[in-house]
C-alpha cells in the first residue's frame with residue numbers, strides 16, 4: 586500500500602471494513618450499528634460453540650452409557666470413535682495413581698492412548 590506524505594493511516598471498522606474517517610485513532614467501529622452488530626455476532630458465535638460442545642459431550646455420554654448397559658468393560662478407542670465418540674470432549678480429568686481418569690458428567694473411565702476401560706457411574710455427583 587502506498588501512503589502520500591500527509592495521509593493519516595485510517596483505521597477500518599471491525600464489522601464492515603470501511604475506513605473510520607473521524608473520531609479517536611483507536612476507534613474500532615464506524616457506527617453504533619456496526620458496534621452492536623459486531624457484539625451480537627460474537628455472542629451468537631459463543632452460543633453456537635457452547636451448543637456444539639454440549640451436543641458432543643452429550644453424545645459421548647450416551648455412548649458410554651450404552652457401553653455400561655451392554656456390560657462392555659473395555660473398548661478400543663478406535664472402535665469407540667467409530668461410534669461417534671470424540672476423546673477430546675470430557676468434563677474432568679485427574680491422575681489416579683498412574684492412570685488417567687476422565688469423566689463425562691456422571692460417568693468416569695480410564696483412557697489410554699488406545700483404550701477406554703473401567704467405565705462406571707460416579708456416585709454422589
Ligand SMILES: [Zn+2]
Pocket residue numbers: 598599600601602603614615616619
Ligand atoms: Zn462499520
